[in-house]
Structures are given as structure tokens and as C-alpha cells.
Amino acid sequence: MKLEQMYQEIILDHYRSPHGAGLREPFDAETHHINPTCGDEVTLRVKLDDSGEKVEGVSHETLGCSISQASASVLTDLVVGQTVEEAFRIMASFQEMAQGRGKVVPDEDVLGDGVAFAGVAKYPARVKCALLGWMAFKDAVARVHDAAAQDEATSKGAQA
Amino acid sequence: MKLEQMYQEIILDHYRSPHGAGLREPFDAETHHINPTCGDEVTLRVKLDDSGEKVEGVSHETLGCSISQASASVLTDLVVGQTVEEAFRIMASFQEMAQGRGKVVPDEDVLGDGVAFAGVAKYPARVKCALLGWMAFKDAVARVHDAAAQDEATSKGAQA
Amino acid sequence: MTTIQTLPTGLDVAAIRDDFPILTRTVREGRPLVYLDSGATSQRPRQVLDAERAFLEQHNAAVHRGAHQLAEEATDDYESARARIATFVGADPAELVFVKNATEGINLVAYAMSNSSIRTGLGPESERFALGPGDEIVVTELEHHANLVPWQELCRRTGATLRWYSVTEDGRIDLDSLELSERTKVVAFAHQSNVLGSIAPVEELVRRAKAVGALTVLDACQSVPHMPVNLTALDVDFAAFSGHKMLGPSGVGVLYGRTELLEAMPPFLTGGSMIELVRMEGSSYAPPPQRFEAGVPMTSQAVGLGAAVDYLSAIGMERVQAHELELVKVALDTLREVPGVRIIGPDSLEDRGGAVSFVVDGVHAHDVGQVLDDRGLAVRVGHHCAWPLHRRFGIAATVRASFHVYTTPAEVAQLADGVRAARDFFGVS
Amino acid sequence: MTTIQTLPTGLDVAAIRDDFPILTRTVREGRPLVYLDSGATSQRPRQVLDAERAFLEQHNAAVHRGAHQLAEEATDDYESARARIATFVGADPAELVFVKNATEGINLVAYAMSNSSIRTGLGPESERFALGPGDEIVVTELEHHANLVPWQELCRRTGATLRWYSVTEDGRIDLDSLELSERTKVVAFAHQSNVLGSIAPVEELVRRAKAVGALTVLDACQSVPHMPVNLTALDVDFAAFSGHKMLGPSGVGVLYGRTELLEAMPPFLTGGSMIELVRMEGSSYAPPPQRFEAGVPMTSQAVGLGAAVDYLSAIGMERVQAHELELVKVALDTLREVPGVRIIGPDSLEDRGGAVSFVVDGVHAHDVGQVLDDRGLAVRVGHHCAWPLHRRFGIAATVRASFHVYTTPAEVAQLADGVRAARDFFGVS
Ligand SMILES: Cc1ncc(COP(=O)(O)O)c(C=O)c1O
Numbered sequence A, B: 001m002k003l004e005q006m007y008q009e010i011i012l013d014h015y016r017s018p019h020g021a022g023l024r025e026p027f028d029a030e031t032h033h034i035n036p037t038c039g040d041e042v043t044l045r046v047k048l049d050d051s052g053e054k055v056e057g058v059s060h061e062t063l064g065c066s067i068s069q070a071s072a073s074v075l076t077d078l079v080v081g082q083t084v085e086e087a088f089r090i091m092a093s094f095q096e097m098a099q100g101r102g103k104v105v106p107d108e109d110v111l112g113d114g115v116a117f118a119g120v121a122k123y124p125a126r127v128k129c130a131l132l133g134w135m136a137f138k139d140a141v142a143r144v145h146d147a148a149a150q151d152e153a154t155s156k157g158a159q160a
Numbered sequence C, D: 001m002t003t004i005q006t007l008p009t010g011l012d013v014a015a016i017r018d019d020f021p022i023l024t025r026t027v028r029e030g031r032p033l034v035y036l037d038s039g040a041t042s043q044r045p046r047q048v049l050d051a052e053r054a055f056l057e058q059h060n061a062a063v064h065r066g067a068h069q070l071a072e073e074a075t076d077d078y079e080s081a082r083a084r085i086a087t088f089v090g091a092d093p094a095e096l097v098f099v100k101n102a103t104e105g106i107n108l109v110a111y112a113m114s115n116s117s118i119r120t121g122l123g124p125e126s127e128r129f130a131l132g133p134g135d136e137i138v139v140t141e142l143e144h145h146a147n148l149v150p151w152q153e154l155c156r157r158t159g160a161t162l163r164w165y166s167v168t169e170d171g172r173i174d175l176d177s178l179e180l181s182e183r184t185k186v187v188a189f190a191h192q193s194n195v196l197g198s199i200a201p202v203e204e205l206v207r208r209a210k211a212v213g214a215l216t217v218l219d220a221c222q223s224v225p226h227m228p229v230n231l232t233a234l235d236v237d238f239a240a241f242s243g244h245k246m247l248g249p250s251g252v253g254v255l256y257g258r259t260e261l262l263e264a265m266p267p268f269l270t271g272g273s274m275i276e277l278v279r280m281e282g283s284s285y286a287p288p289p290q291r292f293e294a295g296v297p298m299t300s301q302a303v304g305l306g307a308a309v310d311y312l313s314a315i316g317m318e319r320v321q322a323h324e325l326e327l328v329k330v331a332l333d334t335l336r337e338v339p340g341v342r343i344i345g346p347d348s349l350e351d352r353g354g355a356v357s358f359v360v361d362g363v364h365a366h367d368v369g370q371v372l373d374d375r376g377l378a379v380r381v382g383h384h385c386a387w388p389l390h391r392r393f394g395i396a397a398t399v400r401a402s403f404h405v406y407t408t409p410a411e412v413a414q415l416a417d418g419v420r421a422a423r424d425f426f427g428v429s
């Protein structure tokens, strides 16, 4: 039966007890993303280290289906503790798999529990659910970096 | 051959030497009508008697196909010398035939040479050509009447 | 099986289904397709497909433009479709403008109004469509985005203010929630909600609008395909509906406007076929409906919609409506039995048509939909382009089942089983 | 007969004709149909009809909205069509917006510009599309009404001024007739004239527009169906074309816009599917191309247009163009022999495509057309939606013959015979 292909046990586990759920302090940036087709929403917070190069924490509130909730949970596991560069590499890999129509063989070394979403990739309408949290994460990191860049510009301006 | 059904000899005769062609003085109203699909144009002048109840003269300049020219010519023959009421009755009859898809049997007593246009009625795209002059005529008479009504209102206003 | 398909309403659904080739297909792992998404788009009977194909294989040409025989025939077919569709909705052919979908139809009215609001170059007849700051446009909280966003945008363009009737807990327009005023210029509302299935009190809404001199715009997308509708009798000023929801082709819809209004209204889309006279310095426009049909139109699609209307008329719209109510009854009766199911919309058959939306406690609509899909049941999940309505009910997404003439009670009854399976699958009980 | 149909260009016209069911029919008193009106609308090959029907019998559903299998398949088919059409015109799929016809496409740009000109509620990115008094929009005197009237109306709405390049005696855009200025915001022109057949000097027009920072809008209605066109290489900002002129369905067309521009442009039609977030208080919009595709789109028609593009690609657009030039040559060579015939447009094959328009001294175009129709030849007579151009040449109406892949030289040669017959019939000599 195909249903179990999409809703693998790992996904259902993450859905039932999602990691990173519940918005936490402290954080550097918060983003709010919406899936316009179904109205699902995620609010996601990210905390980087002082250098802005490492992900120290992710927390989220996801109002959505099992796939979007499980995906945000897996995201938390995969990126916390990684460098931003590494986290983006994992994201690229997750995205490639999710948009791969079930034709991309995922690398378990990179994606860990994320490989369970390979089945979702066969249902194009659900791909956005699987990516919702990731897009919010990407955006949040960009905001932290933007803010940092602006701070620097301001402080340079102050120096001048 | 169908072509001769549309272009009956009477139509071709009127086309070659159209009656009422060339704009003439005196006139009570002039109208300019256009067929938006093909760009054909008719300028038509009408002269009524003093009571406004009889058509004394029609003249026109028709830039158009054989059908529109012949129709303006036949119009001149049919309405000049008639009461306005009678002319409008003839027009209604002509219009009914022209829009009748070839299913309306025209009355030669009313339409005279106009019956030759029965064949045109089978070609919906040419019906507008056959009616171009008539619509200009109708409009011109309406203008004379409107102007008369306005004059009357003004003179009444002056009296009051 | 045959007995359950032949309803008391007298619809021979088995025979009807034979007309719809797509209904014989299977989905997923060989499951028979159970199409419960007709509210989004309906399927087409052979008769519609054949009419369009016959037109294209025999009469296709640009309409209203050519003097050759094909052009004559194509024009006749196109205008004959308009006339039959007009009869179907109780209107005059000249009151029907072909558009690509209802969305375009509503936008047409909204843009004609903002075009009127820029008075340069217009006559006094368009003044009644002009808007400005202080003027109000009224909609309802249950509108499809197609009957909401164009009015928001019209307000942005003209400075007018958008106001709305709110929706009651049982999914009705709350007539007490708003007073119209002399500044109300438009009242736009859905005849039947595409989410709740509830039918609007058209007569009362029109009465109130008329009392303040406002124009009424009826979103008839979910009524014309499913029940007898006489637009003249409803006395609305404008109405819009789409071909694809009424067994007809996609890419064609209708805007209805009362003759007097269409005659006074400035154009929206401009170009070929809608003009009277064109000079580089400026142009004048043809009478309606041509004034509103710029460019080569959706010719074969209009012909197809004409065939759809013939098909529906042959069945009879009263019977279509009765059939759908029967289906709603089955849906409500069976879903009510499933624990954790909450119907969003009237839980009765009164003033109601065939869209049944619900949520399932503990299982997200998307997940319910996936389980149903796995069983061959095609429903729609999400906000169904009525996001504010969902927000009103405090939910992001519902599951919606919707029907047409080819839907059987047995199909509808599968819904509840599917929802039970979804609850099991996600361990909710 | 077979030899004359197999051209040096290598097009197997006899085989191609077998794909077009309508070409076997007769008109009037049993005359074989000679369809020389492809410039108005082309005929559809079986492959296009079959593709649309297969879609409707197997995959039809509302696209981008459903989570069930049919909706997935329909969305895939729709987006696959977009991708193939994009390849066909050298563009990126995200740069293609499906519209109902080219007329809507051009109106979309014009309305997006007037929407931008009302700055309330818009971000700075739309400022580049805003217009006001003093700004200029430039067109040419040979434009189809579809690429003229929308700009006249845009000027009316914004207070901008319309200016135009005039046309030379031999039917070319007179580049010396106008200087652009810093106030020129848009330069809109036809790639190929639908009356004259002349091809515009796109490169030079684009160069001049860019030099003053104006946006370019290419009316590609008569180029994309008839010759290889790479919109990216042409470097225009926007382009529009219609499906029905390129062997595809009516009711579908394409607006091309450079990604960067579509991303910055506010929406035109609003409603379902084009939104990001909707609240009663206001809405935000999806990225392009969805932002410009409000409502349920012309789904099966997009699929049909995809099939048309496949059909044309299989033939090869270079060969289509060569074939049409061969036909133009036959038309010009044979018509030139008929006394009293005057070609309106270039009397050579240079920078020219397949529309041949002419007048006959002493016989009105409508009457010529009628005689041709009587012989089975379907041509178009009138101003062909290019009234100012006809006025430029001091004529009200021309006869136009236009072609496509299924047209044979033998058919074209019948034109001159028909014109001779018309002259005889009306006693001109
Ligand atoms: C050059 C040109 N532009 C625009 C159009 C308008 O195309 P449509 O009527 O399909 O929108 C046409 C055809 O009618 C055309 O030939």
C-alpha cells in the first residue's frame, strides 16, 4: 500500500513528538512562512553563534499537517550544531530529494531521518509541506546575516 | 451558381448607376455611418417636408461594396415621396427580409427592387452592408425630428 | 448497486456515468476513481467533447470577422451557444459576455468601475460606475477570493472602502452584522458558498442593496451549475459563472449584466472586435456584448458550454438539485456518525447545496485527504480559496467533498469509511 | 499535384494535410475548401485535438489546487505544456503567463502599468511601471488594434501621451518618423504585420528603446506561429501571442515577460491561485507566473497548445518559414499578373512573412471576397483590425490571403484566377 510509503514510521514518530516544537528564547531571528495552497503556517526561530557561522538552536511552532510538522522536527535534528554552511548543504540535499519526484536517491549519511521523506517526493502536492520549515529556516538565517551586515555597516559608519 | 443569387442583376444595375448618389442641398440632417467590421462608410442627407411627415429627398455618398451601394440606391427609390411613417414601414420590411436568413419571403409590392436583396440575407456577413444606408436614413430622420422638437421647446420657452 | 444509483429524484446516474469517460479510470493502485471534487472543476460528458470537436473539424474560423462560409458557420455556432446559455439562466443573449472564467467576469466589473472613476474622455453614462474615497463596496466573509480580492484591489485603485457581512456560526451570512448606507455602491456576494454549501438570501440582499441604490454582483459559480437559476428573476445587476464547473470546457465563463448597465459601462479589455471606429488619436467602442469581448474569443469553448447547457437542460436542473441534496444528506448522515468529525457549514438540507466541508479532530485536512486519495476518493483539502472564511472558523484547512450529476450515493458513503480509516491510521480515537 | 505539393523546402504538405480533418470538407456548392485565412485563425491538427481530449478523458482536474492524483496529473500536464512552449520561444517557463489570447496579454501589461501608477499600497519595485502626464508610449501606425487600443486606454488612464512611428509607402515602419525621448516609457510593436506581412527591424527598435530606458512590448501574434522566434535573443521585455494562430486551441495565449520584470510587476486579474495570503483587510500575491493567472485557468487549452508546439517543432520552424515564403512568392507572382491588382505591403520576399493583402481597382474587397468564397477560397476582407494602417493607405478594406503549413502553392495560385473572375463578374477591365 502506497500510504505507508509516504507516511513512513519515522515521519509519524516525528509528527507525534516533534523536536524543536515550541518557540524558545534566546533567538536571533524569527520568520513566519505560509503555504498559500493550504494555509499551513510555521513560525521559526533560529539562534546562531556569535560568529554567525554555526547554528546553535532552532525552535518552531508549526500549524500544519503531519508532513510539515515532521519535517520541521527533522530539520531541528539535522541543523542544530552544524555550521551554517553545512546546514545549507543538508538543506540543498533535502530539497533536491523532495523535488526529485521520487527519482533522487537520498544519502542517509547527509539526511539522517530526512531520508524518510523520499516517499513524499512522489506526491507533488505535498512537497511544499515538506519544505515549509526549511524555507523558514533559510529565511531566518538570511535575516540574522543581513542584520549583522547592517550592524557592521552602521558601526563602520559610526567609526568614519 | 449561388453568386448570382446574391448579386442579382437588379443589384448590379443599382450598383453601377446608384440613385441618390452624391450629396445634395438642401437637406435637414446629415448622418455618417460606418460598418465597423469592414470600414465601409455612408454619408446620408435627408430632406423632409415642412410638416416633417414626408420624405422629400435623400442623397448619399457611399464608400463601400456593391451591396451597400446598391442598397442605398434602392433606399432612395423606395422612400423618396413617401410619408415618414410609410418609409419606416418599408424599412422594417427590408430589415426583416435582410435579417431573415433567406427564410422571409419579401413582398414586392412593398419593397420593389428591394426584393433583390433576399439573396443577400443568406450571407449573414453581408447583411450589415445591406442595412448600412438604411440605418443612416433612420438616424437622419430621427435627427430632423429631434431638432424640430427642440425648436418647438425653445419657441415655447420664448413664448412663456 | 443499480438500485442505489437510481434515485427517487429519477436521475439515471448509471446512464449518466456512461457519458463521462474519465469516470471509468482507476487511480493509485488500481482503485476506481471516486471524484468528489466537482466544486473545483467538474468532468465533461462525451456530448460536450464531441460538440467541441465537431466544431473544430467542420466549422472553425474567427467569428464576427470573416465573410467566408466557415466564418459564417462559426459565428452562428458561437452566437447560438450564447443564446442557449442565456435561456438557461433566464437572460437575454445580449446580456451575456463570454469571459475566460468567472474570475475574469468579476474583474471586468471591478475594472470597468475603476475605468469609470477616471472620468477623462468618458460620457455621463459611465458616471454611475464611478467610485471615490468615502464610497463603500460590500462583500461577505464567506466569499471565494475571486469575489473578494478584485474588490480589495478596486478599493486600492479608487480610494473606496471595503466592508463585509460576517458569517454566523452555522455558516450563514449574518444580515445583522452590517448596515448599508447611501455610500454603498456595490454589494457582491456568492449565491452558494463553495465551502459551506449555504445558499445566500439573494432576495433580501438585493432588496437592501436596491434600497440604497447599490449595484449587486452575484457570484453564481456554485449555483448555476447545480440548481435552476433565473438571473432576471433574481433581479441582480451582474452575475458571473464558469463553464468548467458545469460540465463545460475550461477557458470559458460568462459575465451577465443587465442590458442598460452593459450599455452604459466603459470597456475593460480593449483590442480587436470590440471597437466601432479606430484612429491613432482615439477609438470608440461597439455596443455590448461585443464591447467586452476583445480579441479572438474562446470560440470552441463557447460551443462546448452550449452543449453542456443542453446536456443539463435535458436532465432538468430541478432534478440535478434534488439529486445533489440527496447526496448531501448521505454525506451529512454518514459523516455525523464518525467521531471527531465537525461539519463546517449548515448541518441541515435547508437553503443548502452540494458542498460538504469538515474537519477531523486530531488529523489535519491534508492528511485526511491523502488517506482518501489512497482509497481512490478525490476530495479537496485546504482553504478552497476562501481563506478569511476559514480564519473565521479558526481553522487553516478543511476537507471538502462536492458533487455533480454523475456522483452516486454509494460513492459519497465511502467518505465516512475513509475518514474512519484516516483516524485509525493516525492513531486518533 | 503531388509534385507541386512537395516543396523544395521539404515540407510534405500532402501528409500534413491528412492531419487536418477540416481541410477535407467542401463549402458552398460542393467546392473543396481552400483555407487562406490562417492569419485570422489557423486550423488544428488531429494531434492537438487528441491531446486535449486525452487530457479531458484521463487527467482533468483543477490545477495547482488539489492533492489527489488527478490534480497532480493535471498540474503536471499543464506545467509540462508551459515548459515546452517556453523552449519553443527560447524562454524560461517562469517567464510565461497563460492568458486567454494575445489581446489579454497586452492588456495585462497595460493594466499592470496603470495599476502601478496608483502608488497606494505598492512597494518601490513597481515604480518602474508607473506612468503620468508627460510620459510617452510609442507604437506604430501598422499595429493591430490589440496593440494600439490598450495603449490608448492606458494613456487615458494615466495622462501619458501616445506617439507612433508612421509607415512607409512600401509597408515598413519608418524609423525616421519619430525620435524617442527620455519620457518614452514603452515601445510596443508588431513583430510581423498581420496585413502587410512586413517584419519589423526588432533589433534596431529594441536598441533605440533601451537607449532611452523604455520597456519593449513585442506583438508576436504573427511571428511565433510562422517562423523561429527566440524571445531571449530578441531581448524584448514583453511579448504576446495566441494559441489559435499556431495550430493550437482558441482561448489560450501567452504573455512572455522577463523574470525580473514579472517579479516586480503588480497583478492584473485577481482572485484564486494568484495569492499568497488573503485577509479581509488586504492580500499579498504569489510569485510569477502564478501572480498573473487568477482563477481556474484554460487547462486543457494549455495542454493543446503544448501539443501544437510539439507538432510545429517536429516540422521545424525554419521549414515552416521557408514554406510560407514559397507561398508568398506564388501569391505575389500570380497576383502581379492580374490587371488592376495593387499589393498593399512589400512586393518582395525580403523581411517578409506570409500575409498578402491587396486591392482590386473597381471591385470592392468585400465583393472580391464574395467571389472567392463562391469558389471555395476563404480569405479575409476588411481592415483586419488595422484600421489606421488602411487609412494610411487611403483605403477602407483589403483582401488578405494568409497561410500555414497545410497551404499548398496550388491553392495559392487559385487566388489570381479568382480575382480575375471577380473582375469579369463586376465588368471591370
Ligand atoms: C498582429 C496581431 N496582433 C494581435 C492580434 C490579436 O490576437 P487575438 O485576437 O488572438 O488576441 C492579432 C490577431 O488577431 C494579430 O494578427
Ligand SMILES: Cc1ncc(COP(=O)(O)O)c(C=O)c1O
Binding pocket: C039, C040, C101, C102, C103, C104, C144, C146, C147, C190, C192, C193, C194, C219, C221, C222, C242, C385, D272, D294, D295, D296, D297
Ligand atoms: C464561489 C466561487 N466563486 C468563484 C470561483 C472562481 O471561478 P474560476 O476559478 O472558474 O474563475 C469559484 C471556483 O473556483 C467559486 O467556487
